[in-house]
Amino acid sequence: MLYKVVEFKRNKISGSYWKVAIAAAALLASASVRADYASHPAAPAFIDKLVAEHKFNADEVRAALAGAEKKQSILDAIARPAEKTKPWFEYRKIFLGADRVAQGVEFWNTHQATLARASKEMGVEEEVVVAIIGVETRYGRYMGSYRVLDALATLGFDYSPRAKFFSSELENFFLLAREQKQNIGDLKGSYAGAMGYGQFIPSSYRAYAVDFDGNGVSDIWNDPVDAIGSVANYFKRHGWKKGEPVFSRALIAKDYDQSVLNARVRPHLTLQEAAAMGFTPAEGRFNRDEKVVPLEYEGELGKEFWLGFSNFYTITRYNRSQMYALAVWQLSQEIRYAYEQQAAAATTSD
Numbered sequence: 396m397l398y399k400v401v402e403f404k405r406n407k408i409s410g411s412y413w414k415v416a417i418a419a420a421a422l423l424a425s426a427s428v429r430a431d432y433a434s435h436p437a438a439p440a441f442i443d444k445l446v447a448e449h450k451f452n453a454d455e456v457r458a459a460l461a462g463a464e465k466k467q468s469i470l471d472a473i474a475r476p477a478e479k480t481k482p483w484f485e486y487r488k489i490f491l492g493a494d495r496v497a498q499g500v501e502f503w504n505t506h507q508a509t510l511a512r513a514s515k516e517m518g519v520e521e522e523v524v525v526a527i528i529g530v531e532t533r534y535g536r537y538m539g540s541y542r543v544l545d546a547l548a549t550l551g552f553d554y555s556p557r558a559k560f561f562s563s564e565l566e567n568f569f570l571l572a573r574e575q576k577q578n579i580g581d582l583k584g585s586y587a588g589a590m591g592y593g594q595f596i597p598s599s600y601r602a603y604a605v606d607f608d609g610n611g612v613s614d615i616w617n618d619p620v621d622a623i624g625s626v627a628n629y630f631k632r633h634g635w636k637k638g639e640p641v642f643s644r645a646l647i648a649k650d651y652d653q654s655v656l657n658a659r660v661r662p663h664l665t666l667q668e669a670a671a672m673g674f675t676p677a678e679g680r681f682n683r684d685e686k687v688v689p690l691e692y693e694g695e696l697g698k699e700f701w702l703g704f705s706n707f708y709t710i711t712r713y714n715r716s717q718m719y720a721l722a723v724w725q726l727s728q729e730i731r732y733a734y735e736q737q738a739a740a741a742t743t744s745d
C-alpha cells in the first residue's frame with residue numbers, strides 16, 4: 396500500500412500498431428522470463444537468514460526463488476508512482492470520479508452490517524474504510540495481477556534504492572505464505588507486493604490482518620469481511636480517533652510562513668502556533684491546543700491550503716503521500732453524502 400495501482404484507460408489502437416505491439420511484447424517477455432533468483436549473488440544470504448531465523452528448509456526457499464521472475468515492468472512502475480508525477484488537481488481526479496463514489500455506496504450497502512460492526516469495534520467510520528478500499532482496489536475490482544513472489548524478488552534483489560525494505564517484505568512473504576498455508580507462487584498483488592482488497596504488504600498483513608468473520612483464517616485476498624475488519628484494524632492500531640477532525644481548509648495570512656508547509660506529515664504545531672505562522676482553520680471549532688500540520692496543494696485555480704490533524708497522520712501510515720490522504724478523506728466524504736442521500740430517498744419513497 397505504499398504505492399498504489401493506478402488504472403489507465405485502454406486506448407483504441409490500430410491494427411498495424413497492434414502487430415508491432417505484440418512483437419515488442421513477445422521480445423520483452425522472452426527478456427524478462429529468465430532470471431532465477433536462486434542464482435542471484437544476494438540469494439545465499441537471504442536463504443541462510445530464512446533457515447537460521449525462521450527454520451525454513453533451504454532447498455524449499457531455493458526452489459521458490461528459482462521460480463521467481465525478474466520483471467522489468469515492475470522496475471519501471473516503481474520509478475514513477477502517480478504521487479510523484481501528477482499535481483494534486485490531476486491526482487484527485489483519478490480517485491474522486493462519480494463511478495468510484497457510486498461503487499462506494501454500493502459496497503457500503505452490500506457490507507452494511509460488517510462495516511457497522513467494524514466501525515463500532517475498531518472505532519473507524521464506515522466511509523473511511525470504504526474509501527480506502529475504493530482508492531486501493533476499486534472495492535476489490537483491481538487487486539493486482541503480478542505474482543507477489545516476482546514483485547518482491549525483483550524489488551528486493553534488483554531495486555537498490557529500497558532493496559533492504561523489499562527484501563524484508565520478501566522474508567515476511569515467505570512467513571505469511573507458510574502461516575496462511577498458501578502456495579507462495581500463486582499469490583497475486585500489485586507491482587510492489589501489496590495484496591487483497593486493502594493492498595496490504597506482507598509485513599502489514601502479518602501484523603494487522605484480522606479474521607473478522609471468525610472462520611479461522613485472515614483472508615483479505617478473497618474475503619471482503621476480513622478485508623473490512625483488517626483495514627479498520629490498521630487504522631485503529633495507527634491511532635485513528637473516530638469523530639475527531641482529519642482536515643480543515645486553512646485561511647492564510649499575507650505573510651504566512653512558507654517554510655513550514657508540507658515540511659512533515661506528523662502534526663507538530665498547536666493551532667495557536669499555526670495561527671502565529673499565518674494558518675487558521677477556515678471552518679469548524681477546534682481546541683487551540685489541537686496539533687496540526689499546515690499543508691499546501693496544487694489546485695486547478697492555484698494553491699490550496701489545508702491543516703492536517705492527527706487523523707490525517709493516521710491515513711499517511713497507509714500511504715505516506717499527503718495527496719493520498721486528502722484523496723481518501725475527500726472520497727470518504729463524498730461517499731457518506733451519497734450514502735445518506737440514497738438512504739433518505741429510500742425512506743421517503745416507502
Ligand SMILES: [Ca+2]
Nearest residue numbers: 606608610612
Ligand atoms: Ca476469515
